Amino acid sequence: MPYGRVLIRRAANEDVSLIADIGARLFKDTFGQDNPPEDMACYLASSFSKTKIKAELEDLATTFLLAYEAENPIGYAKLRESQNPDCVTGPKPIQLVRLYLDHGVIGKGYGSRLIRACFEEAASAGFQTIWLGVWEKNNRALKFYQKWGFVAVGRHDFILGNRIQNDLIMERSAILTTKFLDCT
Numbered sequence: 417m418p419y420g421r422v423l424i425r426r427a428a429n430e431d432v433s434l435i436a437d438i439g440a441r442l443f444k445d446t447f448g449q450d451n452p453p454e455d456m457a458c459y460l461a462s463s464f465s466k467t468k469i470k471a472e473l474e475d476l477a478t479t480f481l482l483a484y485e486a487e488n489p490i491g492y493a494k495l496r497e498s499q500n501p502d503c504v505t506g507p508k509p510i511q512l513v514r515l516y517l518d519h520g521v522i523g524k525g526y527g528s529r530l531i532r533a534c535f536e537e538a539a540s541a542g543f544q545t546i547w548l549g550v551w552e553k554n555n556r557a558l559k560f561y562q563k564w565g566f567v568a569v570g571r572h573d574f575i576l577g578n579r580i581q582n583d584l585i586m587e588r589s590a591i592l593t594t595k596f597l598d599c600t
């Protein structure tokens with residue numbers, strides 16, 4: 417296949433170290449240049465500690481999906497049933513908390529594979545709407561989510577260390593609609 421193969425699996429409790437490592441690395445790769453190192457270090461320490469990831473893996477409301485190219489982990493997604501913001505109005509919503517690929521594989525269509533897996537995972541658990549927060553200046557991600565049928569419905573603060581950033585809240589209902597599943 418021209419772009420190799422991506423395999424996606426649901427994470428298990430034994431994946432604590434893998435998720436803590438890839439989560440911190442890809443977050444820093446994506447946003448490190450836009451934030452002071454001390455703010456980034458503070459955020460990484462609180463969000464990707466093994467203690468925190470272990471608790472999330474054990475939490476039935478949270479699901480991690482891991483993506484592999486050959487045998488190499490190259491990305492992950494995190495879905496969580498959580499308190500929904502008032503602006504999210506679609507039926508049976510779940511939050512897509514994280515969607516990250518290694519920068520070496522961005523632009524190969526793997527992001528589309530991963531978000532399709534999220535739709536299928538959410539739908540199989542009975543959810544009908546996915547919502548997410550995305551930094552207003554993350555143009556690649558904004559374009560990607562728009563391509564996948566997400567629309568902006570509101571905003572919220574995203575705290576990174578001592579900084580407050582403006583995140584757009586986007587949602588997509590009817591997550592298994594064929595029109596958008598043809599995007600790959």
Ligand SMILES: CC(C)(COP(=O)(O)OP(=O)(O)OC[C@H]1O[C@@H](n2cnc3c(N)ncnc32)[C@H](O)[C@@H]1OP(=O)(O)O)[C@@H](O)C(=O)NCCC(=O)NCCS
Binds near residue numbers: 515524554
């Ligand atoms: C968001 C993210 C997962 C999307 O992944 P991606 O690789 O950029 O997106 P896609 O899978 O749609 O691939 C993008 C391009 O690859 C190209 N492509 C190459 N081969 C392809 C294939 N086999 N199938 C589909 N697209 C393919 C397409 O041209 C597509 O561009 P287009 O939409 O302009 O046509 C990725 O950009 C990422 O990890 N970004 C950094 C982390 C981040 O910002 N996460 C979001 C935080 S809210």
